[in-house]
Amino acid sequence: MPAVKPDPTLKGALDLAREAAESIAEAGTVGDHLGMEMVQDRVATHYFACTAKAYPGWRWAITVARVPRSKVVTVSETNLVPGDGALLSPQWLPYADRLAPGDIGPGDVTPKVDDDPLLEAGFEATGDEDVDAVALHELGLGRPRVLSAEGREAAAQRWYDGDHGPNAPVAQKAPAPCSSCGFFIPMAGALRSFFGVCANAWSPSDGSVVSLDHGCGAHSEVDIDAPEPEVVAPPVLDDNQLETV
Numbered sequence: 001m002p003a004v005k006p007d008p009t010l011k012g013a014l015d016l017a018r019e020a021a022e023s024i025a026e027a028g029t030v031g032d033h034l035g036m037e038m039v040q041d042r043v044a045t046h047y048f049a050c051t052a053k054a055y056p057g058w059r060w061a062i063t064v065a066r067v068p069r070s071k072v073v074t075v076s077e078t079n080l081v082p083g084d085g086a087l088l089s090p091q092w093l094p095y096a097d098r099l100a101p102g103d104i105g106p107g108d109v110t111p112k113v114d115d116d117p118l119l120e121a122g123f124e125a126t127g128d129e130d131v132d133a134v135a136l137h138e139l140g141l142g143r144p145r146v147l148s149a150e151g152r153e154a155a156a157q158r159w160y161d162g163d164h165g166p167n168a169p170v171a172q173k174a175p176a177p178c179s180s181c182g183f184f185i186p187m188a189g190a191l192r193s194f195f196g197v198c199a200n201a202w203s204p205s206d207g208s209v210v211s212l213d214h215g216c217g218a219h220s221e222v223d224i225d226a227p228e229p230e231v232v233a234p235p236v237l238d239d240n241q242l243e244t245v
Contacts, residue, residue, distance in 0.1 A: 010044040010064050011036055013073040017046035017062040020075045026052060030060055034083075042066050043076065050080060057086030118151030152190055159195060164205050166213040174215025175222040182220035184210070 014033060021030045031049030038044050048060040063077040082088055121144070147155070159165060166172075178184045183200035186192050187209070194212060198205040202218040 004038040004040055007038065007042060007044060007066075009066060009071055010038075010042070010073060013064050014046060016073055016075065017064055018048065020062045020078050021048050021060040024078050025050070025060060025080075034059060039063065042068065047083075055080065055087070057083050059083045116145075116151075117148065118154060119145040119148055121145055156191055156194060159209050160211055164198075164208050164210040164214050166211055166215075168214065170204060170216045171214045174217060174219065176219045177213045177215045178205075178210050178219075179212035180219070180221060181215075183218075184212075 014036075018030060018033070029050055029052040031051040034047040034049055036044050036046050043063065043065045045061050045063045048062070050058040050060055052058075059081055061077075061079045061081045062075060063079075064073050065076045066073050161167070178196065178198065181198075181200070183198060183203065184196045185199050186196045195209050196212065198208055198210050200206055200218050200220070203216050205214065205216060
């Protein structure tokens with residue numbers, strides 16, 4: 001695309017552009033001229049600094065234009081636009097995407113996601129009590145949807161990388177892993193080989209899902225040397241010592 005040719009007529013319309021800026025701006029908030037930018041042939045935008053305290057870094061943008069073979073310049077648009085370092089409002093986020101893990105409180109309800117890739121269809125009852133009893137325990141019979149393979153993988157990775165995985169500071173200094181602790185309850189299902197639940201009231205992970213290679217100082221099989229009992233020597237009464245009062 002060929003470059004737009006400079007337009008001396010539009011460049012010389014500085015006073016017209018400033019007058020247009022002052023007509024829409026709060027008195028005294030149109031500052032120095034910051035330059036002109038050619039938008040297309042016979043169309044250009046003059047920029048002026050905005051000195052309003054509420055809009056640091058913003059600029060007044062006044063677009064001027066002229067018709068072919070005419071020296072008469074007219075104002076096309078007047079705007080207040082952000083410049084480098086301008087104070088901007090946060091990017092708008094749809095309400096459905098604003099909720100994050102940890103935001104749910106008592107009484108809060110999250111919207112249903114029909115096509116959630118982390119879930120897949122559950123199983124219907126067959127009518128055979130023995131078969132359904134096994135499915136109820138192993139496959140989640142009776143629930144409309146259960147975790148998909150992608151859902152299990154996402155959860156496992158999140159747990160493993162979190163505060164109850166092997167890289168947590170408490171695990172890095174633990175004397176032994178959770179897999180050898182008597183308070184470790186293995187998890188049922190596909191994640192059994194990687195995770196379980198801590199049932200130790202003294203552990204910071206009590207009631208939480210922990211990885212087999214997580215750990216803490218409350219391990220059931222780890223002990224420390226008991227400190228020597230403190231011996232306090234009884235006071236000695238010296239009747240031969242005269243105390244001056």
